[in-house]
Amino acid sequence: MSFKNYWYVVAQSQDIKDKPYRAMLLDEWLVLFRNEDNQITALRDRCLHRSVRLSEGRIENGQLRCMYHGWLYDKAGQVVQIPSEGDAAPKGPCRKAPKFHVREVDGLVFVCLSEEPAIAEPFRSPHYGEKGWATVRLVNRFQNNVTNCVENFVDVPHTTFVHPKIFRDPEGHMVILEMERKDGSVRVVYKDEKHKLGLFSWFLNPKNETYGHIDSFHQPNVTSVEYHFSSSKHFYITSQSVPVTETETLVYTDLTYSFGVFTPFARLFVKKLGQAVIDQDLVILKNQNETIQKYPDAFQNSGVDLMHVWIESIRDAIEAGRDPRALPEKTHSLVIRI
Template sequence: MSTLNREPENVAAPHVCGDVTQANTATATRDGLHEQWFVACTQRELRRGNPLGVKILGLGVALFRQSNGQVAALIDQCVHRGTRLSAGKLADDCLVCPYHGWRYDGDGRVVHIPTIDGIKPAATPSDYPFRQRSLPVREQDGLIWVFIGDGNADKKPIFRMPFYGQAPWQSYFMVNTFDGDIGMLAQNFMDVPHTVFVHDGIFRSSRGSAMEATVALKAESVEVTYHDEQDKIGMMDWLTNPDHEPLVHTDRFFAPNVTRCDYLWGSRSGFLIVSQITPIDARRSRVYTYIAYRFRLPRWVLRALRPLLHLYTNIVIQQDVRIMRAHRQGLDNAPDFEAHNVRADVVHVGIDRLLAAVRRGETLPEAQRGEKLMRFEI
């Protein structure tokens, strides 16, 4: 048996010392999960001229795009009185606190204080000892990533979105807030047995037969290869599989927070779902769902069908949003709950073990790696 994962407690935001001469970053207990890149938003969500506030593992982050196109990320707290900076505005390429107008450049330095500069010539940034912590930021594959850790961000790779911008593949993002932590959501996204109950008739229907899969537990990932050429997903075979090719289905979890599900029919048709899970706090997560597809139809037909595909995938993901809310409510009803795993839950156990290793700052121990056969009925 294994217990469900719990996310780390909230990270305390920076505070100002009593003499208000400098800003420090106070941190609560951290673990290896904090030393990761997380998606803060899509590029479209960060609009020019407006700051955006997000939370990652309980830590507020203020994002804004500078005139040179670069994105800046600061701890979302003014060092003056602690006000949320993302509630402010942008002026002269700086983030302006909405309370007393203190201005921050992209590096987090306070460069203008109205209550001082209003009675003497404008100061230069070096005149002020005040500074808020800035965070490493990267833009890649339509997403904006932030690193909230204390370690070397350059040593941590950022997950690439498969086939992003590569013809003939087309892609789009969906963004949703789920009730649940990384472990709960990764287990849901990698869970085939639930699909015949939660997504019955729209994604997969029960046929009363056995399905087998090989589960490979590796140093930093879980890979599940399904052995069922008769398996079908969705309601549009005429679109996804007009040549009646066998379905090749592979699911992967990349520690600590990415799932990838591949559905391929021959060499010309495919459908991918990649879920980037960003923990907001111990109870909620923001999920950036990347959908990539290629089908054996002219591009103009696929463009015309795009709204239908968006509607279909949104219906499916909203079903998962609702079931995870019910799952969270059930856990809240019995805080001392302990999961009872069966053979079909080997994927869940693997995800739990990988996340535990991440929190320790390690890869999965050699003794826990290997392959297992999973068998269940759908």
């Protein structure tokens, strides 16, 4: 068990067209292309011949041609033509580029670097493509590691400091949290939350009633934030935090909503507001990473940080080669002020 045993988003389906697509995952260089079956092949981005990047090459009838001496790779990564050898070019396992598992789900392209994925299928985007629902997808590159990114995405206390006005103003409400760590996931249910959610409130919660709010983390890198309003409006934020390097994380954020008759008209509003919130997190997470590089001391915690401690315990288990689903189940309740 290691981080390589999981599915990670490396592109959107719409990115993989008629040119090789370059991606990076856990320090591995990848090239992706659509093969003759219209499926996506992912290979190591290195030509076997003289180590030129294959992503600089071109696609010919669903096969990938290196731009240096023209070696041609098929959907299995097998070299099928070497121009200087004519038709006599021997094929064989030594002329096969490392190839990785690919899944295309919900408009996203997932890769697993290991032969044995720990989880059979990638995490699904909630209500993707369903009638009455819409999804805005944002892609951002964070200068920080996955652990600190996922902690930020399910961290409520920072929202009143980093995102006042547009997301959440400090109101001093007491809210009960019911937390659970189970089966490689952490889940926090906010009880009787009743907060003016910044620019959203007049529309999402006009009578200022209590609403449902659940945050969760799913091994090794997915977070979900759900809001359910009595006005039958629903809003999900699902973030796939993809480890590019030790200090760089590519985040695919799905903002999924059902606003009744307003659903078709909300796209621009949701996109602008979502990106404005993420822009603020990009700044604070870059700041945090720079400070960690300078002073890599252990963090201190407040009560509500238990959720983060459990997330860290799951990611630490994977790092140590253990299956986090074997960690003991835990529950905890506490009251916080937001």
